[in-house]
Amino acid sequence: MKRTIVFVLIALMVMLAACASPTPAPTAAPQPTTAPAQPTSAAPAPAATKPAAATGEPIKIAIIGAMSGTNAVLGDWMKKGVTLAVEEKNAAGGIHGRPIQIVIYDDEADTAKSVSLAQKVATDDKVVAAWATTNSNSALADIPIFQQYKIVQLTNGTNVDITNKGSPYVFRACPAGPAYENPLVDFLVQVKGFKKFALITDTSAYGKGEADYQTAELQKLGLQPLTRQSYGIDDKDFTGQLTAILQTNPEVILFGGSEVASGLIAKQARQLGFKGQMAGGSAIATPKFAETAGADVVEGIFATAPYLTNDLNDMTRAFAARYKARWGEDPEVHGANTYDGTQLLLMAMDKAYPNETGEAIAAALHTIKGYQGLQGTFNVQPNGETIDKTQLGVWKGGKLLPYTQ
């Protein structure tokens, strides 16, 4: 009996320990000058005599994101998009001869870890800018830290609140949530004529946000979701939630969660006999979603994203070729938006030179207008939004294709 009580106490301790473990040391920090010193012909010649790779004192930036756990794929994409942009810049002479160095940290999509890592990069690593983070929850939690230390914060989290906090240091390198959900819901209701929607969302700021925008847009069109189910970001079995959804007989299931969980939900929904439409925002537009759900399951699913395919234009095709040469895999929307965001950052660093402080770089970022990136045209707004358009796509034969109405 006494033992049992001890065990229960231990179980609680383990749960606490799991929440507070200070595990990750910095993962591989790419050396700034290892890229072959073979500048492209278009490389701007810095003031130094050598127009080759940058060799001056490095300027540090950080990446904080989910590098392990169910959301590890988000961190992986961020690392790849940002590193590619930085390596290209360093090979072309860096910021007026100064290379950019990246330090990478894993926050496991945990807000508490993220905040302590934000503190660390601000005080120990003394970075001028940070990607923080891959997840809306952590991005929101980190805002006060980066504002306090006057460090540029970039994120590809989509929760609208990120740019509502009044920080002049936060920038979102992709459209905010409603830019995905509003056109998607409008299309499903007004073009497809669906009326019965069920929502399934994770409990993070991202998932909750997406479901809120879906609900708001449905209400604007005079509809109410039949049900709204939620789950924890690490859940793998959704039978309970899906059974509750199926008993309301929906025509459409809308996803508001990450790629792996949504993929499993799509698969399990079909396995439980759901034959209706499924749709969602940027997570649904990733190959990871399709791979998790399976090619037969994703057929006909609608998704909105600012970057549907690598085959969009010459710029995206060239980007995809470079990304593949570097990482051995095709890029998707997150690789593209972190690459875009890093380009904005590098442009601002060039503009701010020689004054490489977070404050000067943030001010320079706010002046960028009309930049043509992979996702479209960027106009940096005073609140830190940079772009607001998405396109509608549909999964066909295992590929996401732009949907032509």
Place this chain on the structure above:
Amino acid sequence: MNVVSIFLQTLVGGVGIGSLYALVALGYSMQYRSMGLVNFAQGSIYMIGTYFGIIWYRGMVMGLQVPYPAAFVIGIVLNAALGLVLERIFRPLANLDLMLMLLGTIGLGYVLDNVAIITWGAEGFAVNSPLPNTPIIIGGVALLPQMLLLIGVSAVLMVGLTVFLSKTKIGKAMRAAAADRETASAMGIPVNTTNALSFAIGCGLAAAAGILAAPIVYVNPAMGSPVGLKGFAAFILGGAGSVPGAIVGGLVFGVLEAVSAGFVSSAYTKGIAFVVMVVVLMFRPGGIVGEVTVDKV
């Protein structure tokens, strides 16, 4: 769908995931019975075992594509072998106090998680079911072939283990060693060997659970910790150290989770299951089935 078929559907999902918890709980139970050791690395061992099987099935080892049943057996054998190695590491811990044991096994769990991240990457992958993905529909209840396989094979393993422990000579020796280490030792039972075997069986069962569940869940290095925690809860709920207790505890915990997700609120699933566990323990501190009388001091 009517209320009955909704309930049955939820129940099937709960029994499926509950079988998974039960197999993991049996791992805790086997190790606790034999060594008096609560192995908090069990979730990580479950994860490693899953990889040990699935890497063959997915052709990740030298491009060899191994059929699912063979991959299942290879995974169990490899993980049992890992268990024999781990038992050697844990043997000194079993005689220490609870706190040191706890820290040692948690630390080992982190090591295993990091080894998995370094070896196979943090990202993970989905696994295709070896069986058809189309459900069998009986009375409005959709039965997924892989889920039926998970439930069926788990049941066979649980019955097999019970028979092994009660009928075979070596099984009886293991029970004797678990009941009274000194007397068993004096009667000529090689206690260290039976302990190692218990440990290996626990690891093998965890691998079986993981390989069966892999096509339903998602395989990544983080997959172990929630299952490890719930398996532990099942182990306590059923009655620490009891074999039938671990099975009952696992099934009850799985069904509780599914029912609370389907009928109460999906946002509070985990909380509800743990609250029920605490309430049950308040009234039945020995667990549902009851604690076996092992007390190693």
